[in-house]
Amino acid sequence: MAKKLQADEWLFAATAALALFGVIMVYSASAVVAASEQNHSQYHYVVRQSIWTLAGLCAMLLAMRFDYRLLRHPFIAYGLLGLSVVLLVAVFAFSPVNGARRWIKLAGFSMQPSEIAKLALAIFLARFLERRAGDEGSLRRTFVPCMAVTGLLALLVVKEPDLGTAMILAVICVSILLTAGARLKHLALAAAPALAGLAGLLLFVPWRMKRMVTFLDPWADPQGAGYQVIQSLLAIGSGGVHGLGFTQGRQKMFFLPFAHSDFIFAVVGEELGLLGGLGVIALFGLFLWRGMRAALNAPDRFGMLLGMGIVTGIVAQALFNISVVLALVPTKGIPLPFISYGGSSLVPTLLSVGVLLNISQQASVNQGIEPRWRADVEPATVRANRPATSFVPARGIVPPRVSTSRTPLRGEAKG
């Protein structure tokens, strides 16, 4: 046994780097907007973001110290799920911001229930699938309840409306199910109505359709529907390889909408160029790698599934946001994890990374021992492993099956 629990340093470093980088970029992107607002100094947003980052990092360190297994307790798992549902319903009691009811504002603080829902869903699914170990293939006993819970949360989020976060919830669910070993057939079965529903949302909600059409040809209406996409592309394109220099961006001068929140990656691209943009993507890549590694090395099945849910949720959201900025997908208002301005997203995200780090600690405790997930699923090895292995290589991660011959985690980290 190790004398001291050791979290994954790379994971920690990537998270801290992204969060601190976020503070700097929020300053650059928001200073002009802040200064133009009444009673606000140019530091208005960056001061708040610093406080949130500090709070978030504290939350993360705190979460690191709590054994994640505590989350398995039904009181916590179901309590969080129930709280999420209640809050997601409560959201509709508050006045909309930018046309959407995503926030609950109390005593000067605002929170985003959908952010809590992400963690709650991951915890619930991890716990549920752990208890269904060996029975993951069952449609009725495993798949349907998972889908029902995810569907309920996603529906409430879509209603806000926040299609982007709903899709992240779906990604979390799918990734956990796949890791757990659900049948692809079932997922395909569920995917059909989900895609149909998505198509329906696109076709019958006019502004979504408009965004879709705009995405296909943003230059058709540069002053109207295509405005955000075009401004984003102009910012990215202006940056070139080296960028215009930190704080030297011009698109944040009110051209770029939400420069310090949803489109902050465009500011990164403009000011820091290709190097900065690729750097951010690389940091998320590092986060994904170390995060999945920690999850797959988790001491138990719950930890593994929960870790996977957290990592894929965050990375999927990051990729989604970056894809919006690069006009690879239609515009969706979701923030870039760690970097975008806003405590209601940053603090829950850092908190969940804290959980992930705790999982990585527990994994390091078990170094050199057969991973728990493998031992646990021994009776159903073949079936349980197939989806996991078929899923993991797709992400370019070395499958942890070779654990008997691999070098100890800690030695690697230190060497």
Added chain:
Amino acid sequence: MVIAGLRLVYLQTSQHEWLSRRARAQQLDSEPLSPVRGLIVDRQGRELARSVDCDSFFAVPTEIENVDETAARLASVLKTDGTALASRLKGAKEAHRGFLWLARKLDEAQSQAVSELKIKGVYAMQEPKRRYPNGTLAAHVLGFVGLDDKGLGGVEQIYNASLVGDAGKLLLEGDARRKSYESFGVEPKPGQSLVLTIDQTVQYLTEQSLASAVERAHAKSGTAIVLDPHTGEILALANAPAFNPNDAGRAGADARLNQALQNIYEPGSTFKVVAYSGVLEEGLGKPDDRVDCQMGSITIAGRVVHDHSPYGTLTLTEALAKSSNVAAIKMGLRLGNERMYRYIRNFGFGAKTGVELPGETAGLLRPFERWQPSSIGSIAIGQEIGVTPLQVAATYGTVANDGVRIAPHIVREIRNDDGTVARGAQAESHRVVSADTARKIRGMLESVTTKGTARAARLEGYTAAGKTGTAQKIDPKTRTYSATKYVASFVGFAPVENPSVVIIVVVDEPVGAHHGGDVAAPVFAEIADQVLPYLNVMPDEEIKAPAPGERLLAQAARSQAEAEAARAREVESDGQVKLPVVAKSVGEGDMGEIVYATAGERSLLMPDLRGRSVRDVALICAQLGLELEARGEGLAVRQSPAVGTNVEAGQTVRIEFGRSD
């Protein structure tokens, strides 16, 4: 993740150029910076036209809340019609226009008054305004500019492209709310400046003499040109009535017409010099040859032409001096149509002189093949042909310049912003008659002033030669010669042996006395008597009579010692230098007669200009050949150099103007 990375590479490398170009298009606002229009200076470098920055006011109609009140307040300051302004504003506001000119290029007092109103939605903008510091001086040469600073007349029009310069631009980094937060500019390149052949002093003297002559004769209009025959340079070109180029819009089209090169008239007797020159050049006669003037009557192809008084046999010199039509027609007949036509063309008639001024006409001259049998007679005495004053001046310039015609021109050189010469004048020249013929003609023309029709053209201390012309105008109604409308002219040069100036004076439709010798010849004398001493031309004759009181420079001629002594006395008497001798203006808006003291031949004593208006000061300085550097507005309050100091022509004097109350 890989796709996002590749997309990023694609956007920031291969798409970088056009995306950033497009981004710059929306981020950068380009404001044109108008260059300073080039100076126009006279041959001594004295400013005739310069551009200064003035305030213009415009409204953003959508920002104006109370249109009627705004219009009323503006109208009271701008002294315009308030209701008209209100309706303009209203119309613009309803059309949601963001820009409406209110008043452009206001003077300092008015622009300050408008600024002080502090009306919401009314803004000022700096625009260069063309200023002609000497007012009407050389108006027809300079021309004027429109509101957009485009030259619309004179050299301003012809050399507009050179004067304009290259526009610069101010690049403004703008945000999406159209507010700029950073700027950097490309400096405009000032226009080239023009150095004219005009001499401000000569021009002023010429204008004054012409204007008073036109007034005396109650004439419709008049033209006077002073030409340097050896260079073809026009020293002065004046028309009366003149106009003020500072306010050209108010002047009628008639006043803006440059009659010196746009007015076609029948030259009359002044044209006889062509036939005489041809005869002498072709060896068909000599000045002393006798010609029978047939007691004042000759019939040519059925047309009878009379002399104003009957002469018997005269020498050619006498015939020209007495302006015998019979003799001139005989000269034409000696030459014949073809040769006559050739001389007319060689002297430059029937073609534009090419002077650098807009609107010049070639005149009217039919090719000899289309002449009537009687045409040779008419043309020999200056009828059946239309010429411009400038063409006639150039012809006499040819005689004065030993038979070589140099194309008259008005621009000496074009200078770059840094003072280097971009282009100099290259006047075309060709020989028309031999130097010998020219000299003989000069001698014959001298007798016109000594014994002939133009005794009024005699000068003080200089020999003069020339020819009068009195042409009946063709009545457009009856298409015959009018009995009441004449063009009286005199064209001549002085001194006779080596002429320094050629001067033509044309007075259109004088009332009462209409003979060129009575109306135009005295103007020639008045101009020449002032200009020749000014140009330092050595007198070639004894000064016969004391100078009449109204002759400006002649009056001023006193010995240096005398002036110094007078000055010393003044200084001694009360310790303060008195105004040497400057009479105050007499008439309203009239300079009256300015008498000033000279300290030497070229230098004079600085007069007291304090208390005089800008216009008066400008005129006095023009007259004295002083370079004026004026500051401020109102009446002169300070001057440098001080009163009584020795100043020389061409020297710069600084006058500060101000309003006492």
